[in-house]
Amino acid sequence: DARVTQTPRHKVTEMGQEVTMRCQPILGHNTVFWYRQTMMQGLELLAYFRNRAPLDDSGMPKDRFSAEMPDATLATLKIQPSEPRDSAVYFCASGFTQPQHFGDGTRLSIL
């Protein structure tokens, strides 16, 4: 079965460092989503793209987060500078219409 691939699976770094998370969507899918999951808030949508164009990033802290799709096979989510409150699991999902299919996430810990 085709899967969404996310790297790295785990990341531990110190406050203030830049963090880059990568996602390879399923081939043929034209929409890509970034979510953040925490115990308190659950799954929250940060941003999404259709055909590589950003459609909505209203869920993302603009001052430190950025999301891009350099090409159809790669989506990136960057945090600079990182803060302890950014510690969470970040998921990428892709789809063609619905449903969305998720990767296994990047577990991020900011010390």
Added chain:
Amino acid sequence: EDQVTQSPEALRLQEGESSSLNCSYTVSGLRGLFWYRQDPGKGPEFLFTLYSAGEEKEKERLKATLTKKESFLHITAPKPEDSATYLCAGSQGGSEKLVFGKGTKLTVNP
């Protein structure tokens, strides 16, 4: 504001003990209601999409139903391997964005 609320937060069942999980939603112009299963350390795995009131879908021991205000995930004669967190999400008409509930953590004891 669009909201999806799931209950209970956690549910413990004995193997073979059937039950239902609830998902109530206030999503204007609901386009679809989605159920996902999430295992520890994994991403959500798609189970079902429901589009209109009265619709039902089944997969093995799971059956999802939809009314105008809520959806139910019925689990018949569950097994320990059904233990997971079940997530419900709604999408608004004209958008691919999903609003997720916080999930029901199901534990099935042998």
